[in-house]
Amino acid sequence: MPRFAYLSWVSLAASVALLGALIYGALSIQSSALDRANEIAQSAQESDKSAYNERLHSLAAETKDERAQLDTFAHMDIVTLVQMLEDVGKKTGTGAQVSDASAAGNGVALPGGENLQPVVFTLSAKGSFQQLMRAVSLYERLPLAVHIDDLDIEHDPDTDTAPATGWHMTARIRVTSVTQTSL
C-alpha cells in the first residue's frame, strides 16, 4: 500500500473519531445546559419558598399578641361560659340561671384540629324591668362572640304588689367558641 494511502486512512479514522468526540461534546453541552436551567428553576423555586416562609414567620411574629387575644376571646369551656352568664345575674340582682345548653349545628372545623361551635344557652331571670334590661345589656357586652336569639319578658300579675321582682325573663343566648366539651 502506498504511504500516501496509509496516511489518508489514518487521517480519516482520526477525523471520524474527532467528529464522534464533537457530537458527544455537543450532546454533553446540551445536557449541561438543561441541567443548569433546571438548577436555576429549582433555585428560584426554593428562593420563593424561602421568601414565603420568611414572610409567614414575620407575619406570625407580628400578630402573635393579637392572635393570643383572639384565642382567649374564642377559647372558652362550657363551665366558664355558664359562670359568666350567671355572674351577670348576680351583678344585676336578677339571679339568672342557665337551665339548658345545646349545640347549634355542627360547628366549623378549625385548622389544627379544634372545632368552633355555637352553643345556645337557655336561661331565666327575675327582677324589675330595669334590672332585666340591664342584664340583657350586659349579655350584649360580654367579651364573647355572643348573640341574643330570643327574649321573652313577661310581667307576673301575681307580683303586682312587689314590682321590684314583678318581671320574668327567658332568654336564648348563642355563644360561639372553641369548645372541647361534647354536648
Next chain:
Amino acid sequence: MLFIASALIALALAPSYLAISLAAPDQPAAQPDAKGAPDDAISIARSQMLVTQLAPLLAGSSSPSTIIMRALGERPSGVAITHISYKAADQSSTGEIQLVGTASRERVAAYRDALTADHTFNSVSVPVGALVGADGGHFSITIDGNF
C-alpha cells in the same frame, strides 16, 4: 478535509462549552426555615378562620335592649305593656318584637302610628280587634325590622 471541518466545529462549540462550564455556579439557595413554617401557617389559617366566623357575630349584631327600649319609648301614656317577646333576625326572617298589653283603642292606635313613624322598624301590625276595642282593652303589636 474532514479533519479540518471537525476542527472548525470544535472551535465553534468551544465558546458554548466554556460558557456553561465556567459560569459561576449558583449560590446554594438559602434553605428555607421550614421548621416553624407549618406551625405558623396553621396558626395563621386558624386565626383567619376565627375572624371570618366571628366577625359577622360581632359586627352585625344589633342590640336587643336598645331596640326594645326604643319600641317602648314610643309608647303614649296610658299604655301598659305586660309581655315583650323579641326574636332576632336570622337567615330566613327579619327580627320581630311582639308587645302585649292593655290600653284604650285610641292609645293603641296612637302607639301604632308612633311606631310606624319610626324608621327603625320596617312594619307594625295590630290586630283589628284591638283597634275596635273588641278585645277588652288587651292588644298586641308586632314589629318587624332588621335587628
